[in-house]
Amino acid sequence: MxxxxxxxxxxxxxxCILSFLYKDNPFYKFAEHLFVGTSAGYWAAYYYHNxxxxxxxxxxxxxxxxxxxIPLALGIMMLMRLWPRxxxxxxxxxxxxVGTYAGYNLIxxxxxxxxxxxxxxxxxxxxxxxxxxxxxVLTGLIYFFFSKEHRGIFGxxxxxxxxxxxxxxxxxFGYTVMARVSLIIGRMMFLLKDWLGVxx
Amino acid sequence: xxxxxxxxxIDRRIIFCTxxxxxxxxxxxxxxxxxxxxxxxxxxxxxxxxLPPGSRVLMSFDYDPSTMPEVYPMNFSIAKHCFKRGLKxxxxxxxxxxVSLGQDALEKAAKQYDKAYGVDYINxxxxxxxxxxxxxxxxxxxxxxxxxxxxxxxxQFPVMKGVRNFDDFDLIVDFSAGDPGVIQWIMIAYGRxxxxxxxxxxxxxxxxFYPYLNAGQLVGLLGGMKGAAEYEKLMDYMGTxxxxxxxxxxxxxxxxxxxxxGNAMYLVERRRSRRNRL
Numbered sequence: 001m002x003x004x005x006x007x008x009x010x011x012x013x014x015x016c017i018l019s020f021l022y023k024d025n026p027f028y029k030f031a032e033h034l035f036v037g038t039s040a041g042y043w044a045a046y047y048y049h050n051x052x053x054x055x056x057x058x059x060x061x062x063x064x065x066x067x068x069x070i071p072l073a074l075g076i077m078m079l080m081r082l083w084p085r086x087x088x089x090x091x092x093x094x095x096x097x098v099g100t101y102a103g104y105n106l107i108x109x110x111x112x113x114x115x116x117x118x119x120x121x122x123x124x125x126x127x128x129x130x131x132x133x134x135x136x137v138l139t140g141l142i143y144f145f146f147s148k149e150h151r152g153i154f155g156x157x158x159x160x161x162x163x164x165x166x167x168x169x170x171x172x173f174g175y176t177v178m179a180r181v182s183l184i185i186g187r188m189m190f191l192l193k194d195w196l197g198v199x200x
Numbered sequence: 201x202x203x204x205x206x207x208x209x210i211d212r213r214i215i216f217c218t219x220x221x222x223x224x225x226x227x228x229x230x231x232x233x234x235x236x237x238x239x240x241x242x243x244x245x246x247x248x249x250x251l252p253p254g255s256r257v258l259m260s261f262d263y264d265p266s267t268m269p270e271v272y273p274m275n276f277s278i279a280k281h282c283f284k285r286g287l288k289x290x291x292x293x294x295x296x297x298x299v300s301l302g303q304d305a306l307e308k309a310a311k312q313y314d315k316a317y318g319v320d321y322i323n324x325x326x327x328x329x330x331x332x333x334x335x336x337x338x339x340x341x342x343x344x345x346x347x348x349x350x351x352x353x354x355x356q357f358p359v360m361k362g363v364r365n366f367d368d369f370d371l372i373v374d375f376s377a378g379d380p381g382v383i384q385w386i387m388i389a390y391g392r393x394x395x396x397x398x399x400x401x402x403x404x405x406x407x408x409f410y411p412y413l414n415a416g417q418l419v420g421l422l423g424g425m426k427g428a429a430e431y432e433k434l435m436d437y438m439g440t441x442x443x444x445x446x447x448x449x450x451x452x453x454x455x456x457x458x459x460x461x462g463n464a465m466y467l468v469e470r471r472r473s474r475r476n477r478l
Contacts, residue, residue, distance in 0.1 A: 055328070105331070109387060112391045116391075117411055117415055175406050175407050175423065176404050178448065178452070179404040182425040185425070185444040188223050188224055188227060189227065189440065192227055198228065
């Protein structure tokens, strides 16, 4: 069994959180509030030290780079959202962010997530998997084409598309289950190994 | 109350208990289910294996403690592989929480192969900005990360000699638990600069990245604890992911049983209610 105080605290808090599975109780509430409080404190300090200080405070106030007044003003304008009467001012920095991000990413995003994917779909049918991929993409797109009634051959193709979508959702669900189970395994490993020391 | 009615009204806490037992028992008494290596994992392994000693691998630790059971084992295994092959490792993080986790994985892996910090590997630390950081370091690594994770000037470390921009890295591996992560690395490192990018990610996000693997935008992909266990198998050692896979398999079998059981009970109930109506 561990002799480290931190491990005991972590084990106690883990059990507090897991106790919610039985029913809501004061131990769970305590751990939940502690988590929210420490997270808020951690992220406030983190944002100051990693973002505000090196990217604004030091260049503007220590190094005297006056150009940084612009992001400072935009940041203050963003906070105007807290007051409903002048909340409209926050739309300006938001527009700046959206515009910059769109301009910066548009072409790269299109190339990476659209053109490259289309190219990968339209390859010669050298094996069965490529045929399945092509049929899946085509029928899936047909299913989401609502300008024509899903009847006849078009309807049948849409039906095939539903099957492909169901298989995709099933695979996603399976992976999600695996991820969630991994989390409980991680916690159990911590309790059994780091805290109790019953496994190597 | 008949047995059937009792079965349809099982307290959810009993189900929780069975899942807990399905996790705990295989951890205490490992079964040793075989782990088969999937092509997506083998591809990443082969990509690292193909690099000549001295090549530079950039690792981005974009995850946090909540996803540690899945992502940390792959981070550790790939770091081990790189050191075993005599590659230089450059760590960095787009998530602040990833810095210490990545450093821990690098230190433990380096210790096994007598590799030294600053000579064989370095951790450049965290920089806020996601995709902008990737773009900036593609042009100039030292300007983007002037200091390492502990605030020391990177210029003093021999491992940084000759490192200017993305041209100086032979492979990029991203360990991702969300955004910013794999997509941003694909968009900038592969899309703009044509760099080889591999990824290790949580199981939840893995299905979204297989199309990128299929399109050749990723050289390999490790998805969740299973992907990590497969890499451990390729590296021929039993790590935490392999140890967890027994529990993973038993819980999956239990969930499949509950899904089938729940559906069977639903069908029986529907049949009974139809009969009662007649």
